[in-house]
Amino acid sequence: MNSEILEKYITSLLPMPAYKAKLFANQFEFLESQKNELLLEENKISKETHFLESGFIRSFTFDNNGNEVTTNIFSAPCFVNDFLSFFKQQPTKENIQTLTNCRLWKMSFQAVQSNFHSYPEFREFGRMMLVTNYSILQDRMLGMIKHTAENRYLKLMKLHPHIFQNVPLKIIASYLGITDTSLSRIRKEISNK
Amino acid sequence: MNSEILEKYITSLLPMPAYKAKLFANQFEFLESQKNELLLEENKISKETHFLESGFIRSFTFDNNGNEVTTNIFSAPCFVNDFLSFFKQQPTKENIQTLTNCRLWKMSFQAVQSNFHSYPEFREFGRMMLVTNYSILQDRMLGMIKHTAENRYLKLMKLHPHIFQNVPLKIIASYLGITDTSLSRIRKEISNK
DNA sequence: TTTATTTCTTGCCAAATGGCAAGTGTATTT
DNA sequence: AAATACACTTGCCATTTGGCAAGAAATAAA
Numbered sequence: 001m002n003s004e005i006l007e008k009y010i011t012s013l014l015p016m017p018a019y020k021a022k023l024f025a026n027q028f029e030f031l032e033s034q035k036n037e038l039l040l041e042e043n044k045i046s047k048e049t050h051f052l053e054s055g056f057i058r059s060f061t062f063d064n065n066g067n068e069v070t071t072n073i074f075s076a077p078c079f080v081n082d083f084l085s086f087f088k089q090q091p092t093k094e095n096i097q098t099l100t101n102c103r104l105w106k107m108s109f110q111a112v113q114s115n116f117h118s119y120p121e122f123r124e125f126g127r128m129m130l131v132t133n134y135s136i137l138q139d140r141m142l143g144m145i146k147h148t149a150e151n152r153y154l155k156l157m158k159l160h161p162h163i164f165q166n167v168p169l170k171i172i173a174s175y176l177g178i179t180d181t182s183l184s185r186i187r188k189e190i191s192n193k
Numbered sequence: 194m195n196s197e198i199l200e201k202y203i204t205s206l207l208p209m210p211a212y213k214a215k216l217f218a219n220q221f222e223f224l225e226s227q228k229n230e231l232l233l234e235e236n237k238i239s240k241e242t243h244f245l246e247s248g249f250i251r252s253f254t255f256d257n258n259g260n261e262v263t264t265n266i267f268s269a270p271c272f273v274n275d276f277l278s279f280f281k282q283q284p285t286k287e288n289i290q291t292l293t294n295c296r297l298w299k300m301s302f303q304a305v306q307s308n309f310h311s312y313p314e315f316r317e318f319g320r321m322m323l324v325t326n327y328s329i330l331q332d333r334m335l336g337m338i339k340h341t342a343e344n345r346y347l348k349l350m351k352l353h354p355h356i357f358q359n360v361p362l363k364i365i366a367s368y369l370g371i372t373d374t375s376l377s378r379i380r381k382e383i384s385n386k
Numbered sequence: 387t388t389t390a391t392t393t394c395t396t397g398c399c400a401a402a403t404g405g406c407a408a409g410t411g412t413a414t415t416t
Numbered sequence: 417a418a419a420t421a422c423a424c425t426t427g428c429c430a431t432t433t434g435g436c437a438a439g440a441a442a443t444a445a446a
Contacts, residue, residue, distance in 0.1 A: 052221060063339045071335055084328040087320060116316070121372040123309070127280060130323045137330050140266055144337045145370040146256045148432075164403065175339040182433055184395050261396075361423065375403050378427055 001030040005053050005104050009077050013128040016121050024122055027115065028105035033098050039080070040096040046085035048106040052076040055102030056166045058175075059094045070174040075160045076102075077128055085129060100166050149178045150186050194210035194223040199286045200244050202270050206321040209314050217315055220308065226291050227276050232273070233289040239278040241299040245269040248295030249359045251368075252287045263367040268353045268359060269295075292325055292360050343379050 010021045028051060033039070040046050040056070057074040059082070068105060071094060074080045085092035103147040107115075115122040143152050152177060156165065163172065173183035196218040196262060203214045221244060226232070232250070233239050248268040252275070264287060267273045278285035279302060300308075308315040335347050350357065356365065366376035 061335070069335070069339050071234065071338070083324050084331075087324045117313070120310070127320070130320070130327065131276050131280045133328065134323065134327050136263070137327065137334060138277075141330060141334055141337070142254070144245070144263070144334070145264070146262050150432090170393070174338070178432095179434060180394075181396085181435080183313070185433085188395080343402090363423070371402095372404060373424075374405080375425090378403085381425080 002106065003028065003030070005077055006051050009051065014121065014125040015131060016125075018037050018178060020121055024115070024119075024125070028107050028110060031104050033102040033104055033105060035098055037098045038095060038097065039104075040082060040085070040092055040094065042093060042095050042153075043091045045089055046109075047092055047110060048108045049082045049086060050158050051105040052078055052080050053103040053105060055104075056099040056163065057096060057102060058099055058167070058171060059096045060174075061094050068174065072172045073099075073160075073163060073172070073175050075163055079133070080093065080104075081133075084134070110142070124167050144177060149176060150189070151180060153183065153186055154190070196221065196223075196298065198270055199244050202244065203318060206325060207314065207318040209318075217308070218298075218310070218320070220304060221300050224297050224299060226295045226297055228291055230291045231276060231288060232291065232297075233278070233285055234290050235285065235286060236284045238282055238284055239275050239302075241301045242279060242305060243273045244298040245271055245273050246296040246298060248297075250289060250291040250295060251292055251364060252289045252323060253367075255372070256304055259293050262369065263364045266292075266353075266356060266365070266368050268356055272288050272326070274326075275299075276323065276326070292364070303334065337370060342375060343382070346368050346376065346379055347383075 003022070003046055005019070006025045006028060007021040009017070010016070010024055033055075039050060042061070053073055054076045055154065056076070057069050057080050059072045059074075060068050061071045063069050080096060080135040082092045082094055082096065084090065085094075089109060112126070116126060147155070156172070156176065169187075173180040176183065178186075198215040199218045199221060200211070202216055203209070203213070212286060220323070222279065226248075230244060234255070245267055247269045250270070250273050251263050252265045252267075252273075253261050253263045257260050265288070273289060275287055276283045277283065278287075282302060307321070336348065341360070349369065362376055362380075363373040366373040369376065371379075
């Protein structure tokens with residue numbers, strides 16, 4: 001199995017010699033996942049970290065009326081995790097579900113801990129992954145405060161255009177913090193310009 | 194200087210023997226800060242991590258019209274950081290400003306790195322701090338998607354009532370993602386019930 | 387192909403929130 | 417005390433977004 005994409009991703013988070021990135025990448029196990037599989041289920045404990053090589057994944061939970069709320073959309077290449085459940089080994093509040101067929105790499109919690117212990121670069125890489133994801137979430141939060149739904153839509157369109165060919169609009173709408181009805185109108189508005 | 198609160202906070206993030214928490218706490222340097230001081234300024238690099246023992250702090254940036262946007266409000270006890278700027282040692286996009294007089298503890302980036310290298314527990318503690326803050330931000334994001342402004346207000350009121358005695362409403366409004374005008378109306382609505 | 391199922395759009399109206407400006411109140415400074 | 421700055425509220429109206437239901441379009445299943 002060719003782990004080149006994973007290696008490149010690791011190096012992009014923390015520059016390191018190619019052999020080292022390969023060493024780390026080789027400790028991940030490859031898996032393929034069909035559309036609509038659950039990688040993590042509410043109330044269970046996240047036992048492994050996932051790297052998404054290709055495909056789309058979302059995390060979701062439910063609001064007080066029992067409606068699904070999409071909390072995140074993951075667009076390859078990236079890591080897909082519930083950090084709280086994984087690092088604290090406690091039950092998650094979210095569901096993580098593939099939206100398309102996916103190519104994935106996983107590593108168990110034990111293996112991660114062991115690598116943290118053995119390799120300073122692996123620790124540093126793990127920290128960079130956390131910091132990067134924190135920063136992405138922060139940007140998204142800032143967008144929620146200072147942009148309209150239309151601007152958030154346009155921004156997502158620009159940053160991750162492929163999502164729109166692979167993810168239903170109702171899921172994208174929920175991720176953007178609006179209803180599918182409103183998203184439909186926003187798209188109409190834009191196409192009228 | 195008594196670092197008991199810091200020690201307790203460290204232990205709450207990662208259970209450890211008291212002597213170890215004390216060892217780590219002792220490596221922080223105490224400082225007092227007056228109201229309205231800037232701990233970090235846009236485009237500068239965050240050189241130290243801060244623990245807020247008492248007082249209130251906010252982070253803010255500007256929207257496209259040059260208006261301030263409050264991105265976060267920190268209510269003691271907690272850590273106050275721009276993780277991206279601190280851990281990557283790159284220029285920040287935010288300003289961090291005290292809203293009241295504050296009691297603080299700081300540690301330089303070099304000291305943090307050195308402690309990460311020397312103490313597995315310190316690394317673990319650092320990771321827990323990141324994970325915890327990520328999770329808090331995630332909850333806030335979820336709230337933006339699934340709650341109305343009124344519900345977000347009530348939730349903040351319940352979780353951090355002291356903020357309302359110490360932070361101007363216009364700053365709280367911005368943090369909640371609404372205008373001060375709307376917040377004023379929401380408060381009126383609630384008091385009418 | 388036909389039938390179901392899901393997704394997306396649209397019309398109607400209600401509710402939530404924003405923009406602006408004026409007015410009131412409350413600190414702070416001089 | 418007077419003057420100044422800042423924080424908060426309110427009225428008026430515009431804009432954004434939501435809720436519901438019906439229908440159209442696309443997709444999946446039989």
